[in-house]
Amino acid sequence: MTNPMTNTDPHPLHQRRDTAPTRADIARSLLWILVVLSAVANMAASFSGAHTWVNLSCGAVTVLAGGTLVVRSLRGRR
Secondary structure, eight states: OOOTTOOOOOOGGGSOOOSOOOHHHHHHHHHHHHHHHHHHHHHHHHHHTOOHHHHHHHHHHHHHHHHHHHHHHHHHTO
């Protein structure tokens, strides 16, 4: 009988992760949440006919958060 706590599956998505999330994991999650929320807010502002500065502000937040995700991803590959 095999031990149910031991995972011999080589696929990385099926492996258990017993460690707590790191600061980088939390930062990445928060950045993704910020990207989604600012994009939705930008879309809502566009459909509602809000002032231009609202659209520009939401778009700027989306671009900055997305850019930060890209930079963090590229730095992590080195």
